[in-house]
Amino acid sequence: MRKLFYLICCLTIWVDSRSQTSDDAYREPLKQVLTEIESQYGIKIRYSDGMVNDRWVTYARWRFRPDVEKTLANVLASQDLSFSKEGDKRYKISAFQYHLKTVEEGKAQLDYLSTLYNDVASWEKRKTELRACMYEALQLSPVPPAPASKPITTPVRKMDGYTVENIAFEVLPGVYTCASIYKPAKIKGKIPVVLCPDGHWEKHRYRPDCQYRCASLARMGCMAISYDLFAWGESLLQFKSEDHRRSLAMTVQTLNAFRILDYMLKLKEADTSRVAISGGSGGGSHTMLVTALDDRIKLSVPVVMVSSFHSGGCPCESGMPVHLCGGGTNNVEIASMAAPRPQLVVSDGGDWTAHVPEIEFPFLQRTYGLYGKTGEVENVHLPLEKHDYGINKRTALYEFIGKHFHLDMSAVKDKITGKIDESKVTIESENALYVFGDHGEKLPANAIHSYDDLKKLFEKK
Template sequence: MRKLIYILCCLLAWIDSRSQNSDDSYREPLKQVLTEIQGQYGIKIRFNDDQVKDRWVTYARWRFRPDVEKTLTNVLASQDLSFSKTGDKSYKISAYQYHLKTVEEGKAQLEYLSTLYNDVASWEKRKAELRSCMYEALQLSPMPPAPASKPITTPVRKMDGYTVENIAFEVLPGVYTAASLYKPAKIKGKVPVVLCPDGHWEKHRYRADCQYRCATLARMGCMAISYDIFAWGESLLQFKSEDHRRPLAMTVQALGAFRILDYLLKLKEADTSRVAISGGSGGGSHTMLVTALDDRIKLSVPVVMVSSYHSGGCPCESGQPVHLCGHGTNNVEIAAMAAPRPQLVISDGGDWTTHVPENEFPFLKKMYGYYGKPELVENVHLPQEGHDYGINKRTALYEFIGKHFHLDLSAIKDKTTGKIDESKVTIEPETALYVFGDHGEKLPANAIHSYEKLKALFDKK
């Protein structure tokens, strides 16, 4: 009986479509079109009513092709929808993934971008245009004035070979970015500064692997700071978690990095000639962006995020029109803006960085070659690993920074095996890393508490 009903529905849809003509643009309900596609191609399409409600497709049957996926592309593109394959003959409808291209499209864009410049002069001209546009896209041109308040700090905690203190910066009036600052236990002279933003992994800067990374950098002689991305961590005291997926998240995160640099580079122990940044996932997108925009960064290590066909699906990575600058750019060209500053690209076989060795890295190598320094960009590819900032990725970071900042890694190596040893790092509970108290009771009185109030700051500017 169910099969008979389905056949009758398809027949009625076919009869209805036959009654359409050019006067009404062969217009059909999207749900009906999807039903027709399922029947004609013998597939199953998963969607919910909200995705198809009140949607109509013009020239519906004219969009059909012998290939089912070309048909789906033609139909769904008109609705700002896309699809993914979930089985041999099954598909799922989703919102249009504006930040994604195919691997082939990403490679083709790199080939096109390569035609826009062929030497340092032409590339520097392109880079200057991109940078100017990116500041505009972020609503940071002109740069908003910095609040006059001093950073909020907690007492220093002494560990084995390093110290930790919590610190927060007022990046805009009433908008705070919380962080954890790790320093060598004994500082002689000036030490490197390393910004350590993180992506969308659970617990963010409270995670064990984040603490391992920052503490180990401190034990090898760096000043490392891990800071909250917008509407994560202690930023949730001011904003809702869903606010992280709003365009100004991208802006506030970039501005936060600039404010943190403003503070750290004025410290007497900071070596302004040795400043690095490294984050993974969304923190990798942030790493590339901040490096492209700020020449104070002297070395960068974007982790599991350099891709020609993926621009970051979160608005904190692509919510502002940065990638539309220069008539279209991508994360690889943005990463190339670091040249000729040392850069290590860490990629893996389990996400959108799987093609870095053959697609993205040669492009970067060529760009560094314009400056006669192709050796200053490196790629560590881990084909058996996935989307994380695990020990092998952290090891690559330590060695790269050690090499270019001339640091002795003996303090973080096992004397017997010679391998990186993170065992002397103390993993603190989440509450130990809070700036504003266990319940946010120390959040300043002027703190704003809504995205609308944040937006008003920029509307006013």
């Protein structure tokens, strides 16, 4: 009896497509449709039952096309699902990734954007519209007033050719962002300022490669500051790690940069004409966005993130509708908003920046060319490397900043080989870079402790 009952249930659920009409919207179970696609096109589709159970496709067979991938696209788009090819006649279904296009779609969008402006005047008009929309999208129009509190600092630590000081900024009432400032051991006159946001790599700004980067910039004669992502590092004293993947992460991180610039550029040794920003991966998204929004940035180096088909999969990169501004934009056009300010795009062959030399970089050159400044944008492409901020990528940063800010590179180069030498940098332990103590015991009493409390701050605004 149980077997008979099960068979009846299956027969009830399994719809015969021939019995479906427009009165039923040709409705069929998604799993049944996928089985038919496998049979008709001779392919295998991998998916979890939880992803397809209890899903129905309207006008199911009307979505079929002679091309299997067009058929999959038509069927899955109705379910907010997408697919990727795993091999010959093998496909995998995944949740729709709003931040991703195909390479071809990314290039097509750039081709379309190129038709919107052909001179400085038309580009400046679009840039102004994009910027205003981006501020609105981030809920930063207007930018909320800064709290009156002074930054919290730790004692200065002296290293070989540079110093390190930890610092915390109250960016919103009860919301703190922690950072470390690296300065030259001896400062003469005005020196450059470099913001160093980081990506989603393990250990964030405590990682050796981040410390190498900031310390080497300081040894070159810059003030470099690395700071926590929202709900990473010491920000976890106030928020849960999952809060990083919520939309306001993008807003808070942008506001962090504004507050840090406010502070750094008021220091007596800061040269406001030489201000740079460089981050990799998610920090590269941050680099492009902050440069697009704030003219105080005079030079930018987005690393392994400039892509026409990838907008950043973390909500801290795309959680707010910035990329929907202007009828639709992407990271390449956002990077173009730096023009005519110097910009170095660092790309590699192991991620979504693999096509930069032939697709994204020509678009950037075109925009810079409107100002007659094509030479101000450069690309260092490392085809054999992968997604990181390794020594070759850091070397490109040092050389670019050294050239445009007229710095003495001898402090970071081996006297015999002439190559970048980071051996004099001291890699500190993670807790050495803390502001609020080993266990967060020094966190200010007014600190908020939930994402809901953060949302209330914007609701009040």
